[in-house]
Amino acid sequence: MAEAPAKRITDIGPPHFEKFLPPIVKKNYGKWKYHEILKPGVMVHTAESGDKLYTVRAASPRLIAVDTIRMFADLADKYCGGHLRFTSRNNVEFLLTDPSKIDALVADLAKEGFPIGGLGAQISNIVHTQGWVHCHSAATDASGVVKSVMDALMPYFKGEKRLPAKTRVALACCLNMCGAVHCSDIAILGVHTRPPKVKNDVLKKLCEVPTTVAACPTGAIRPANVDGFESVTVEEQLCMYCANCYTVCPAMPLNNPDTDGLSIWVGGKVSNARSEPRFSKLAIPFLPNNPPRWPEVVQAVTNIIEVYAANARNFERIGDWIERIGWPRFFKLTGIQFTRYHIDDFKHAGWTFKRSAHIKFDQD
């Protein structure tokens, strides 16, 4: 570690948010009355005072260079009195008081390659994670898949194509699910499909055996002496490739170019609007890692969205729609194959079995 400076400041926390609020926000803080979406990517909030705040939401790849941060700062100076914010899905929002400046801002953004959209019943940014850009655990890349999918979904981001309701896509590059994809309308999840290859020669040096054993949710790991090394063995039928052992012990790598890939999950949601929050459920167990454009993933996501857009009723999130039509219909309409992998076999599996005679039969 580098030497510490003379007078070290610590534990100050972030700057107080008030320092960063635009004057109109300070003035109308907590006194907003309603909002309207004016056009794709542009909305206006009206305060009780009558003040109007215009928001322009622009796409972001999230992974951005300081150059882009400076460019955003410049645009904020030019159009927004030096203020902007980012959203919980990593878009950037420009806050204007003068609606006449909106078009110019949008044009500047377009010039820089930052389209606007993602408001209301549209596809917004894909919440995602590090992938091969930074993480050791990734079963796939994050940014590359996201870029490929968003390129295909642009008509839905820009509001050129209609969706029945908000549609949230998320990606996580391994089962740790840093993108918290477990409650997304559509989730893309990197998966390993083979057990860890134990590095017996170094395990004892790098890890504690009991911690490694305890890391396994299915009890697949046992202490063992292998080739004279104090190490562990993995009972392969018990392993479902969660990589939790690798998280606690680097001597248990799972990454594998041929058998790592992606899975698709659908029907989750977070908001309490109408139905309660809900987990995403398995749609496609495995798609191959096919960089740089992951065509299989792009096709799978696009297909689900198109079928959904064509069939769901207004205000039905993907999960609400499937709830109404039933999972058998979902598989039929999307053409996705139903497999043994879809049937839960983890600890609480029984809850997902069909425990009634409520069955639909196609009338052909």
Added chain:
Amino acid sequence: MAEAPAKRITDIGPPHFEKFLPPIVKKNYGKWKYHEILKPGVMVHTAESGDKLYTVRAASPRLIAVDTIRMFADLADKYCGGHLRFTSRNNVEFLLTDPSKIDALVADLAKEGFPIGGLGAQISNIVHTQGWVHCHSAATDASGVVKSVMDALMPYFKGEKRLPAKTRVALACCLNMCGAVHCSDIAILGVHTRPPKVKNDVLKKLCEVPTTVAACPTGAIRPANVDGFESVTVEEQLCMYCANCYTVCPAMPLNNPDTDGLSIWVGGKVSNARSEPRFSKLAIPFLPNNPPRWPEVVQAVTNIIEVYAANARNFERIGDWIERIGWPRFFKLTGIQFTRYHIDDFKHAGWTFKRSAHIKFDQD
């Protein structure tokens, strides 16, 4: 065992049911068209042939003497050409072809103390079990509680008081749940509330230690040497008094006059009508054993039924009604106290937590 007779007949199974079907049933077998409930306890089935079969359903205590069986046989001869049947809830059904005989049959039944009813949206017989009459495992009596409750519910059996839908009451005298009460509109369940008292001196003689240990769902039982006896100990905080250990090992008795009692469960159903089949959920964790009339149980069941009858919509089973109004309202309307015991803490507990912000607040 007594000596076997010379020519032993075995494995013949029950008599073929056809032998016992009334002629009208044989003739119209599989060709019934519709039914109508004519009045409480009496219905008619019309066949495609136009034939009409009248059914009179009479209550039964299920535990009946051969005298009563003979009396039923006499009535069957007198009114039904020598045929009758019992139902899946242990009522007895007289099958008539001549409607003019119904009133006389009903009068004869009444004379013998067997009222008719239990059809349609009414309370039918309480499915129940052995209790102190025959079982070693019982935390309460069965027949006595059932008699006490049914005496109170007679207006609902006889159709004098209206119910929104079928209402199925069941009783089991211990957690083995031979009455399969787990899917009943109202279930009465005998419960122990103290751990087994291990009979260390005889355990080894009567039971296998590993089987006894394996019997415990929560792993509360451990092999141990107690006072020189090879036996087991029970970790009392881990015990939830299921008595499974007692089922496999007589040296683990739980029965206790002061701490055994009854619990009440609500909202289960079996049929697929409208909603899917559903488990009963805990309403009242504990009521004392108070023979011979169990007034607390009678009051609790009556109260739930009255509140349900007053509040539910037509065709709403108890569980459907609660689903609509929510559990907080159920507790409020019935005046039943909500306790820590209502909150699940068994293995799949998480599924029963409120995992949303969907909350109702009383407007006072």
Added chain:
Amino acid sequence: MAKRETPMIDELRKGPYPSFVNEMYKLQGRKPMVQDLLGQLEDSYEQRIGHWKHGGIVGVMGYGGGVIGRYSDLSDKYPNVAHFHTMRINQPAGWFYTSQALRTLADIWERHGSGLTNMHGSTGDIVFLGTTTAELEPTFAELTAAGFDLGGSGSCMRTPSACVGPARCEWACYDTLKLCYNLTQEFQDELHRPMFPYKFKFKCAGCPNDCVASIARADMSIIGTWKDAIQIDQAEVEKYAKAGLDIEGAVVAKCPSQCISYNGKLTIDDGECVHCMHCLNVMPKALRPGRERGATLLLGSKAPIMEGALLSSVIVPFINIDDPEEYEQFKELVRRIWEFWDENGKNRERVGELIQRIGMPTFLDAVGLDPEPEMISAPRDNPYIFFQPEGEEA
């Protein structure tokens, strides 16, 4: 012997519902066993505790089930119930009887037991309540001579049961009584000789109303259903409307899949119907199940011990189950399930628990059933997929 006073249970002779105590009184004059039972029960009522000991193994020759041994822990005080075993007699399918058959049963039990019965036990058997070990074999001999046989207990297949079905119900989608009888006969050995890890129950319900509670109380639940369109008699619909039935409120609004509409004429989008039975229940004259009838097979329900109660879950969305070949196919499936359970089930593990433990997909593979989306309420939400070496592109 002087009759013990039984003031507490005598309380239960009063009141409008038929009294089990009165039933005992009918017998106690001539049956010392019943007299002692009354006495012991009064003790239980006074002391709020049962007085039966854990049952021992008793039975009839060559059978492993059908009798529940029972001994009093107050045998000094009540010697006539020192032994008080029950016998389970396999009921005729659908619980139909002739008066003749009932009298035969009554007479046998008069001769050999307490004279008390349960008509019927929760599994469906005729329960003969209370006799001594010595009387078991003679009772059995008389029963079989009269054409009756024992039901199951212990780790046997249990007595199958069936709703009244085609015998009296307009909704039966298959012949519940015939199937019930056929299964009972086919599996006599399994019924009488414990050979499984634990008990196994069949219940046959003719339609999704499930009047034998099969989905909650049978390891194998066979629930009738249909595949094609509900048969509508529009004239009868009109009559219901005229008679004052609120078709909108009572039928259309209550359909769980919202697939009915009504405007003078009733229309059902049959592809969306989940076969819940509600509309048919409300308008039996106007609506009938379709013509392509069969059953849904569900597996695994049971009471809570040890992992919590289970409902059966779908393993075959639809089968035809009428002719001998279809029966044979069904029984073959049953045998494959039993084989798998025998090999993999732990002691006292019901088949539903086994499936939960080893996983439905593994179970389906083993018994040769294809996964179908009708088997689930939703796909898994956890990412813990056991990929199979050859199957990752599946």
Added chain:
Amino acid sequence: MAKRETPMIDELRKGPYPSFVNEMYKLQGRKPMVQDLLGQLEDSYEQRIGHWKHGGIVGVMGYGGGVIGRYSDLSDKYPNVAHFHTMRINQPAGWFYTSQALRTLADIWERHGSGLTNMHGSTGDIVFLGTTTAELEPTFAELTAAGFDLGGSGSCMRTPSACVGPARCEWACYDTLKLCYNLTQEFQDELHRPMFPYKFKFKCAGCPNDCVASIARADMSIIGTWKDAIQIDQAEVEKYAKAGLDIEGAVVAKCPSQCISYNGKLTIDDGECVHCMHCLNVMPKALRPGRERGATLLLGSKAPIMEGALLSSVIVPFINIDDPEEYEQFKELVRRIWEFWDENGKNRERVGELIQRIGMPTFLDAVGLDPEPEMISAPRDNPYIFFQPEGEEA
């Protein structure tokens, strides 16, 4: 050093969505680190595998979190990413910035790191992506001088986050930004020094729309709500109707508790409202949350490792959370929860998992909360009740 060709990832420079590869290109001319990152990433794309090693423990003095160590396994080929650590910088609540602040951050990172960032990380932090161990302390010094500080990692409390709330949203039922800031400041020690069994996250959502996904991604989810009647402006309702909104179809029919009716006037049975937000979402001009506002507290959500994913569940149906006293009460509750978790949690056991393991009732007792029916979707269906010696008549 010659730039490695990167044809595969260059493919991702094309297409309408902003490209992260272009972001790297903006820097690669002046940042060898980024140039090597591009190279290594191309290797990953070619070989379909990542090239990062398991992170070691690196950080700034006196802090246990805030930095994720990262090392390349191709450091011979790409020496400039031999070290490639990230720093997590605690974002200002609600992610508001001045251009000035952004430039300060950019300049610091230009000086000390790769120049690549995530705006923002999934937990909410500003993520500085890629630097060496030597640069950590100087970067930290400049950051703190500029008024910024690190966020959490490891078994720390994590950086709390908040929806935009009262700053721009008409539905905020409490001040999400203020609470977020207050928690962050109060718990600086917990944020910077690992002291828990595992991570702990707060997320503040102003209303049940939950725009920070708190119910899925925070150990403690604070979701704004109201207790009294929804405020209705009937004139605006009429305007919506006139403007063509199908109030029956879009509002009344979609209300999950079916408590809205409309006949020219909109009526809401507020006692039945579950506060789902739908009607307000559709008619923001006409409907507003009630005046008695506060929040519901939910606990325990997390990603699937190890027992499957969890959603937070209600532990306090309603609290007022405005004035200092209410803040203090809330933080006292948080401390009691942490204390209990500290004492009972296993290594790497999140608080939600702990509750599942030891039981919600035990947890409630321990932290001093009364059981309320609002905490459950349904009471238990298993009879496995742990009766407490003194409590069986409860």
